[in-house]
Amino acid sequence: MKVKINDELKEIAENSKIIDILEAEEIIEPVAVDVFVNGEKVNFEDYESFKLKEGDEIEIVYLFASG
Amino acid sequence: MIKDRYFKHYLIPNFGREKQELLKDFKVLVVGAGGLGSSAIIYLATNGVGKIGIVDFDNVDITNLHRQILYSPSDLGKLKVEVAKEKIKNLNLDVNVEIFNFKLNKKNYDILENYDFIIDATDNIESKLLINDICIEHKKPFSYAGVNRFFSSTTTIIPGKSSCLRCIFKKIKKEHKDFGVFGTVPGITGIIQATEAIKFRTGVGELLTDRFLFIDLLNMKFRISKVNPDKNCMCRKN
Ligand SMILES: [Zn+2]
Numbered sequence: 521m522k523v524k525i526n527d528e529l530k531e532i533a534e535n536s537k538i539i540d541i542l543e544a545e546e547i548i549e550p551v552a553v554d555v556f557v558n559g560e561k562v563n564f565e566d567y568e569s570f571k572l573k574e575g576d577e578i579e580i581v582y583l584f585a586s587g
Numbered sequence: 588m589i590k591d592r593y594f595k596h597y598l599i600p601n602f603g604r605e606k607q608e609l610l611k612d613f614k615v616l617v618v619g620a621g622g623l624g625s626s627a628i629i630y631l632a633t634n635g636v637g638k639i640g641i642v643d644f645d646n647v648d649i650t651n652l653h654r655q656i657l658y659s660p661s662d663l664g665k666l667k668v669e670v671a672k673e674k675i676k677n678l679n680l681d682v683n684v685e686i687f688n689f690k691l692n693k694k695n696y697d698i699l700e701n702y703d704f705i706i707d708a709t710d711n712i713e714s715k716l717l718i719n720d721i722c723i724e725h726k727k728p729f730s731y732a733g734v735n736r737f738f739s740s741t742t743t744i745i746p747g748k749s750s751c752l753r754c755i756f757k758k759i760k761k762e763h764k765d766f767g768v769f770g771t772v773p774g775i776t777g778i779i780q781a782t783e784a785i786k787f788r789t790g791v792g793e794l795l796t797d798r799f800l801f802i803d804l805l806n807m808k809f810r811i812s813k814v815n816p817d818k819n820c821m822c823r824k825n
Contacts, residue, residue: 526801526810527810547736548735548736548738549735549736549764549766550735551712551733551759551760551763552756552758552759552760553756554755554756554757554799554812554814556812561815563757564757564758579812581740581755581799581801581812581814582738582740582801583733583740583752583755583756583759584733584734584735584738584739584740585710585711585712585715585733585735585763586622586710586711586733586734586735586763586765586766586768587619587621587622587623587624587708587709587710587711587732587733587734587773
């Protein structure tokens with residue numbers, strides 16, 4: 521199914537959860553993230569259970585620690 | 588009009604000599620004189636910020652030189668704060684420099700009382716959260732930035748008014764591996780931090796508050812996310 525992640529159209533597996541897309545973005549390696557789906561903030565406790573659906577617009581905010 | 592080093596600022600209609608004058612007694616504390624700190628410090632200095640404080644406990648190491656543009660091979664082994672002070676003097680004699688050769692911690696952070704704006708240019712999450720918390724406690728505006736590989740993020744925080752790091756991020760990894768840093772990433776990001784400090788003092792434009800800027804130099808993308816203060820966060824309690 522197709523979703524938008526930070527404005528980019530991406531193909532992800534059916535029934536993907538937020539945790540799945542965070543793991544796929546591994547090159548970025550943040551120390552923390554904040555995730556919004558269709559403009560609504562998702563609690564971090566729900567990243568493993570929150571099911572994404574076709575057309576969702578996901579926004580990920582990254583915190584980094586190096587300088 | 589006298590052509591001094593700030594002449595091109597005087598030509599900008601909403602900046603001008605009047606805003607430049609405001610920088611003379613502006614005091615900025617830069618915590619960390621690494622990649623972010625190098626570029627922030629250089630631009631704060633060339634643009635005439637009256638006083639720059641620098642906190643760092645490290646010596647110049649060969650692995651710093653690809654991104655920490657304050658330092659040269661001849662500085663290897665020297666104390667970063669001392670080299671930085673010397674470099675600033677070469678850049679602009681208008682600037683008063685105060686150096687602190689230690690790691691910022693809960694016992695020595697009262698130095699920030701003497702500054703108007705804090706730049707978090709540290710390289711570890713423990714220090715970033717400490718700066719967040721003490722700036723909230725002391726109501727000091729500050730700029731957060733962090734980098735990783737080709738990426739960085741930055742935001743400006745006005746305590747009590749805009750979102751702090753703890754409003755936004757509820758689960759933060761305390762351990763952080765060294766994933767590497769592409770040489771130009773902290774440069775561009777530190778310049779944004781210096782810009783925010785100068786904008787804060789002069790009141791020009793819009794600050795990067797309640798907005799998180801994500802910089803991706805790998806794909807050359809700049810993206811702003813809107814973030815919101817959490818009314819239950821420690822930063823909302825007086
Ligand atoms: Zn907060």
